[in-house]
Amino acid sequence: MLASVTLGLGAPAVARAATEPGLAAAGWTHGEYDGLRPANFRSLPDGVAIEGQGAGSFVWRRVEGAPACLTWRWRVDAAPPPTDLTRRGGDDRAVAIAVGFQGWPSRSTVWQRMQHGVAQARAGSHALPRSVLIYAWGGTGQEPQSFYSPWLSGLGKVRILRPAQTPTGRWYEERVDLARDWREAFIGDPPPLQEIAIGTDADDTQARISAMVERIRFTRCA
Template identity: 55%
Template sequence: MRRIATIAALLLSPLLGGAAERGETPPDLAAAGWTVGAWRGMPQALFSFLPSIASGTASGIAPLPRTAFGNGVAAGGIRVRGQAAGGFVRRALSGPAQCLSWRWRVDAGPPATALNRRGGDDRALAISVGFAGWPTHASLWQRTQHGFAQAGAGDHTLPRSMLIYTWGGTGQEPRPFPSPYLAGLGQVRVIQPADAPRGRWVEQRVDLAADWRATFGGDPPPLLELSISADSDDTRSPLDAAVDGIRIGPC
């Protein structure tokens, strides 16, 4: 994945929504609370509201009902398509870390790439949960790097820590492992490797509070943001993937 080679860019990474610019958000996604973002220097993937897709498409993705977060805000499903492209959608969250559940599918995506090293780390989907507080042992250096990133992010408040769940990677990466772009403030778990069966919905559920404690130690801070991203520019692969049924609630 091409990056801006500056100190601030270590934190202004795709997973924090930095090194980025606002994309054009379709009205139905905007109405559901999502904002589309583009990564500078990378072709923009197309994000669309899943219920607006007609059944019988080439990918076989049929419409699904609108869904909601635990706080009752309509979220809806999201589909991402592209070729050698990437991007993300994000929306605000609030409240305590609880259980996050969703269903996702990949009809086309990049081959397996090692996600725990910089460069060439494409993935069909990543679901990233941002928190308002620091990891328990965040260093002065990490906080300073985040400060550089926040200065470049304008009025968008960046998460101070993240849990990232991916469909992609080799499946041989440690579980979890630190994102090579987030200065130790983001931890990644490969949920479905790149060679997982395609063309069918897979249900997932994770305990955010338990994952936080296992990863960072201590009690998790409040939720701040959720993003869905995709990235296939290094392998120049086609993308056709979707996420639906997002829920945050008691475990």
């Protein structure tokens, strides 16, 4: 559903949850999903920690500029079991990072824009991005290398960087080329950045979540 366009975690975003003061000071806003218990997001010296049981929610903040490379490190200590992220419903994941863009995919349709408009009406003052790249820790490992989110009407592309079976309890460094990934997902020149979000979703499996994301940086691509 496009109302969940910030992360595509499978439930409409309808309200703001309480934002921990440290996160608010860093520019993050905590959003919750309709019918889901929100996870606990708290600030770290250079990142975000996530805890929850059968929970699903996200934090997001504005970003600006042309797409570059995005780097971060993340660690999961407790996660849902493998679920198929290509299907609508039952698609839990430990953590996902989503990057929203200001512009439409070059081949977006009238129907897609109408769906986005419906979602925007529900989102209120939070201007939703018009295209999204989602990088996930979760899934079965059998999904395609990249695929359209089942919730975003063709406006969100998912890449699984770490399947659910990835060993827990250790840090993993990531680096993605946003401009290249946008071109591969949507064709054409990538539009400017709009926001970044970090989220979790474990409502279907009722699993415990414990994860951290640190050192999020936009850098020039070599």
